[in-house]
Amino acid sequence: MFEGLTWKVGGAQGEGIDSTGDIFATALNRRGHYIFSYRHFMSLIKGGHTHFKTRVCSHMIGYHGDDLDILIAFDQTTIDYNWHELKEDAVLIYDSSKLKEPHIPKDKPNIHLCPVPVTDMAKEVGNVIMKNMVACGVSAAVVGLEPDAFDRLIEERFGSKGDRVVDNNKRAIRIGYDYAANRFSTLKTLPDPAPEADGGGHLYISGNEAVSMGALFAGCRFLAAYPITPATEIMYWALANWPKYGGTVVQAEDEIAACIMAIGANYAGTRAMTSTSGPGFSLMQEAIGLAGVSETPLVVVDVMRGGPGTGLPTKTEQSDLNELLYGSHGDIPRIVLTPSTVEECVYFTMEAFNLAEKYQCPVILATDLFLGMSKQSVGVTDIDPDKIPIDRGQVLSDEQLANMEKRTFARYRVTDSGISPRTIPGQKNGMFTALSNEHGEGSPVEIEDPETRIRMMDKRMKKLSDFDLGEQSWEYDGPEATDVTLVGFGSTAAQIKEAQMALQRKGMRAGRLTVKVVKPFPDEPVRKVLQGAEKIVVVENNASGQFADLLKQRVGYHAKISNCLKYSGDPFTVKEILDHCEQLKGVMV
Amino acid sequence: MATVKDFRVKEKPTWCPGCGDFAVLAALQKACANLGLEPEEVVLVTGIGCSGKLVQHFGSYGFHTLHGRSLPSAQGVKLANKDLTVIAAGGDGDGYGIGMGHFVHAVRRNVDMTYIVMDNHIYGLTTGQMSPTSRRGFISKTSPQGSVEEPVRAVETAIANGISFAAQAFSGDVKHMETLFEQAISHKGFALVNVFSPCVTFNKVNTYNWFRDMLINLDEENDYDPTDRQKALDTMYEKSGMVYGVLYENPRPTFEENILGASETAKAKLDIHMPTAEKNEILAGFR
Numbered sequence: 001m002f003e004g005l006t007w008k009v010g011g012a013q014g015e016g017i018d019s020t021g022d023i024f025a026t027a028l029n030r031r032g033h034y035i036f037s038y039r040h041f042m043s044l045i046k047g048g049h050t051h052f053k054t055r056v057c058s059h060m061i062g063y064h065g066d067d068l069d070i071l072i073a074f075d076q077t078t079i080d081y082n083w084h085e086l087k088e089d090a091v092l093i094y095d096s097s098k099l100k101e102p103h104i105p106k107d108k109p110n111i112h113l114c115p116v117p118v119t120d121m122a123k124e125v126g127n128v129i130m131k132n133m134v135a136c137g138v139s140a141a142v143v144g145l146e147p148d149a150f151d152r153l154i155e156e157r158f159g160s161k162g163d164r165v166v167d168n169n170k171r172a173i174r175i176g177y178d179y180a181a182n183r184f185s186t187l188k189t190l191p192d193p194a195p196e197a198d199g200g201g202h203l204y205i206s207g208n209e210a211v212s213m214g215a216l217f218a219g220c221r222f223l224a225a226y227p228i229t230p231a232t233e234i235m236y237w238a239l240a241n242w243p244k245y246g247g248t249v250v251q252a253e254d255e256i257a258a259c260i261m262a263i264g265a266n267y268a269g270t271r272a273m274t275s276t277s278g279p280g281f282s283l284m285q286e287a288i289g290l291a292g293v294s295e296t297p298l299v300v301v302d303v304m305r306g307g308p309g310t311g312l313p314t315k316t317e318q319s320d321l322n323e324l325l326y327g328s329h330g331d332i333p334r335i336v337l338t339p340s341t342v343e344e345c346v347y348f349t350m351e352a353f354n355l356a357e358k359y360q361c362p363v364i365l366a367t368d369l370f371l372g373m374s375k376q377s378v379g380v381t382d383i384d385p386d387k388i389p390i391d392r393g394q395v396l397s398d399e400q401l402a403n404m405e406k407r408t409f410a411r412y413r414v415t416d417s418g419i420s421p422r423t424i425p426g427q428k429n430g431m432f433t434a435l436s437n438e439h440g441e442g443s444p445v446e447i448e449d450p451e452t453r454i455r456m457m458d459k460r461m462k463k464l465s466d467f468d469l470g471e472q473s474w475e476y477d478g479p480e481a482t483d484v485t486l487v488g489f490g491s492t493a494a495q496i497k498e499a500q501m502a503l504q505r506k507g508m509r510a511g512r513l514t515v516k517v518v519k520p521f522p523d524e525p526v527r528k529v530l531q532g533a534e535k536i537v538v539v540e541n542n543a544s545g546q547f548a549d550l551l552k553q554r555v556g557y558h559a560k561i562s563n564c565l566k567y568s569g570d571p572f573t574v575k576e577i578l579d580h581c582e583q584l585k586g587v588m589v
Numbered sequence: 590m591a592t593v594k595d596f597r598v599k600e601k602p603t604w605c606p607g608c609g610d611f612a613v614l615a616a617l618q619k620a621c622a623n624l625g626l627e628p629e630e631v632v633l634v635t636g637i638g639c640s641g642k643l644v645q646h647f648g649s650y651g652f653h654t655l656h657g658r659s660l661p662s663a664q665g666v667k668l669a670n671k672d673l674t675v676i677a678a679g680g681d682g683d684g685y686g687i688g689m690g691h692f693v694h695a696v697r698r699n700v701d702m703t704y705i706v707m708d709n710h711i712y713g714l715t716t717g718q719m720s721p722t723s724r725r726g727f728i729s730k731t732s733p734q735g736s737v738e739e740p741v742r743a744v745e746t747a748i749a750n751g752i753s754f755a756a757q758a759f760s761g762d763v764k765h766m767e768t769l770f771e772q773a774i775s776h777k778g779f780a781l782v783n784v785f786s787p788c789v790t791f792n793k794v795n796t797y798n799w800f801r802d803m804l805i806n807l808d809e810e811n812d813y814d815p816t817d818r819q820k821a822l823d824t825m826y827e828k829s830g831m832v833y834g835v836l837y838e839n840p841r842p843t844f845e846e847n848i849l850g851a852s853e854t855a856k857a858k859l860d861i862h863m864p865t866a867e868k869n870e871i872l873a874g875f876r
Contacts, residue, residue, distance in 0.1 A: 029876075030876070200876055201876050202876065203872060203875040203876060204875055204876070205875045209875070213871060213872075216863075216871070217863060217868055218861075219861025219862065219863075221850070221856045221859060221861065222665070222668060222669055222856060224661075224665065239849060241871065242849075242850055243849040243850035245850075245859075245861075245863065246850055246852040246854070246856055246859045247850045247856075248668060248848050248849065248850035248851070248856070249849070249850070250664075250668065250848070252661065252694075253690055253691060253693075253694035254690060256658065256661070256691075257658075257660075257661035257690075257691055257694070258661075260654065260655070260658045260661035260662050260665065261661045261662070261664055261665035261668070262665060263654075263662060263665060264634070264652070264661065264662035264663060264664065264665020264666040264668075264669065265665040265666065265668060265669035265856075266665075266669075267652055267662075267665070267666060267669075268632070268665070268666040268667075268669035268670045268673065268857055269669060269670060269857035270668075270669035270670065270856040270857045271861065272665065272669065286655055287655065287658070290654060290655050290658075294652070294654075380872065380873075380876070383872060385863075385865065385868035385869065385871075385872060386865055386868070390861065390862060424857065425629070425630075425632050425650040425666070425670065425673055426629060426630060426650075426670060426672065426673060426857070427629060428627075428629050429629070430629065431628060431629055431648065431649060431650050431651075432650065432651070433644055433645060433650075433651035433652070433653060434651065434652045434653065435645075435653045436637075436653060436654055436655055437653060443600060444598055444600060444644070444645045444646070444651060445600045445642075445645040445646075446642075446645065446653070
């Protein structure tokens with residue numbers, strides 16, 4: 001039922017599970033396969049259970065698959081934890097140096113058991129850490145991959161550590177390969193590779209990297225942030241790539257400072273952002289209001305994780321939605337973007353900076369751990385770096401200011417659109433005071449008189465009245481009339497798409513809708529596409545159905561909506577969505 | 590060249606007659622003019638409170654931000670455009686209460702900017718509650734039996750954390766304050782000027798006369814060496830903080846000179862359009 005080959009390596013945190021997975025997946029991506037990799041990890045450094053799963057396909061995918069063809073277990077916990085996911089005919093490779101008598105459940109007798117003394121073989125090469133490379137070699141043999149597929153990658157990764165390290169890694173791969181090739185033969189086959197036109201591999205990129213790159217392309221040159229899982233990789237990529245272009249990353253003392261620094265930098269004319277996750281996003285609420293009332297552009301990225309409080313720091317969730325929409329006291333105009341793919345992470349981030357400067361308001365871009373931290377293959381032509389040209393909005397030129405009577409510039413002048421042309425500090429005759437207090441059009445002092453208050457609030461709140469990102473805001477696929485339409489926002493798009501295909505294979509009229517701009521909400525198109533749905537299943541990663549509530553508020557259809565919720569911390573499986581549909585009376589044929 | 594008039598606006602302050610903040614406004618306007626600054630090259634960023642209203646009466650670019658958040662805003666401004674002269678200002682509640690976390694880190698970071706704290710030992714705009722600098726026993730609306738907390742030692746904290754310039758001023762001596770502001774603004778690095786700026790309406794204890802009786806002018810002490818860190822700390826402890834003048838100077842490289850991505854051209858003036866070929870090269874790095 002599910003396409004592609006799925007492979008997973010698991011063990012205790014700190015054992016190098018991630019690097020094993022990364023080497024294996026990167027090598028396959030370079031070979032032209034389309035990869036999706038998901039990391040399962042815990043908020044600790046040593047111990048616990050961690051695993052890295054990769055799905056290999058011949059076309060682009062956004063999800064690591066429900067089940068598992070190959071599992072490499074460095075310990076018993078990995079077998080216990082992942083047993084349910086194994087297919088009936090899966091391959092279980094386990095470290096027989098450590099697991100002399102592994103406990104293997106009896107319910108799947110056709111699983112191929114492949115004991116490999118991974119640790120002993122690694123020690124033979126000189127270092128127990130080499131077991132990662134041994135495991136890659138074993139995997140290669142089991143899927144019929146030539147062992148030199150890893151050579152160039154190893155040279156790149158370890159070249160700086162000297163020839164000996166490179167040779168030892170290559171040797172570890174071959175030892176693993178030879179051992180498995182002699183004993184198990186090829187037990188699974190890889191889907192055909194689909195390399196790029198030049199014969200090379202695809203882009204292998206995460207949502208976080210895509211956001212950080214999109215920001216660089218958009219001209220963002222200042223990121224202030226506080227380290228927080230799962231958003232920190234945005235800082236890492238920026239630190240590695242922005243300085244060449246004059247971009248700086250400041251690790252702020254907390255998220256309050258981070259957000260306010262970004263506001264200060266935007267005020268001073270540099271495109272600036274902050275990135276965070278739930279707990280940090282909560283701390284930023286007052287600052288988001290400051291950007292709103294002072295009409296200062298601001299881009300905030302929220303990579304959602306399990307809440308509330310400290311919640312599930314290393315698990316995925318979409319439970320910040322209400323805060324994205326309504327957080328911060330008082331009324332402000334705001335835009336909330338929820339990209340659903342890695343490509344959209346690039347484009348929406350670039351768009352976010354344009355929107356923030358056009359509308360002079362906070363723009364919040366929300367992803368989640370699943371989209372942010374999972375690395376996947378994207379076709380090289382699927383990301384067009386020039387797709388969103390930079391547009392800095394209404395900034396008065398030095399000439400325009402020179403032609404104005406001295407000190408008559410009114411920063412918050414009431415206009416038809418509500419948007420007032422701004423100036424940048426340093427510009428002559430453009431001076432103004434930005435205020436978080438209520439204020440008038442041009443005076444530097446705060447005001448409290450009702451008439452001005454109403455006029456200025458109305459001015460700000462009408463700024464987004466013409467906002468329309470058109471077909472970027474939503475995506476519908478399916479017939480006009482459906483038995484069921486699956487609806488979600490952000491990262492759930494991939495599993496929803498696979499579930500829709502499964503429903504269609506069963507002969508159902510199934511549609512799918514992904515909303516990518518949740519504020520201002522694309523009311524009319526969403527109302528229209530959902531009109532013909534018999535049932536609406538709203539798929540979202542939270543406990544209270546925040547997106548379903550939004551849908552009811554914006555477009556209605558209360559009686560047709562059913563909540564398909566998941567808040568365990570893991571992304572949806574396709575089966576969970578299908579099971580939900582199955583339970584809906586009258587939906588299944 | 591700009592004169593002191595250019596740093597004035599027509600809107601009149603709403604401070605109580607006699608408020609120490611009038612002196613701060615006048616001294617800052619004079620200091621900027623004396624230094625030959627142009628108003629459009631200056632950004633004044635303030636927090637919330639009576640002190641925060643300083644920005645509403647100062648004729649430069651300004652940002653009246655949130656309570657306690659003048660420092661992160663101001664650092665963002667300076668890092669975005671290092672060619673600007675950036676001054677942050679607020680009160681003792683704003684800076685040493687709600688904003689204390691930012692204060693310590695701004696000191697450590699050493700962005701080239703000036704921070705003026707109008708310290709009146711009380712919350713004025715909310716009509717008289719104890720503040721972080723209120724002394725033990727200080728009676729206010731929220732400390733009816735007298736404050737039972739130790740006053741915060743912000744300047745000592747700043748010195749302990751490596752501040753590069755620390756001074757104290759007094760609203761009863763505007764001329765002196767003016768020279769301190771000039772030194773602070775000229776200093777390359779994070780410069781703190783803690784100004785004793787009495788609240789004439791709600792603080793009947795720490796009055797002009799009270800400060801005048803207590804304060805010692807360090808700039809008139811011949812043997813005081815502001816580069817001696819231990820001496821600065823000892824002096825603050827021995828005199829219970831009741832000194833003014835330049836307390837401590839510790840020139841060191843600024844944050845913006847040392848960070849990754851530092852460039853000759855201010856960030857706000859960079860051409861942010863990247864050639865397609867370079868963007869494609871970055872994309873290829875993911876293959």
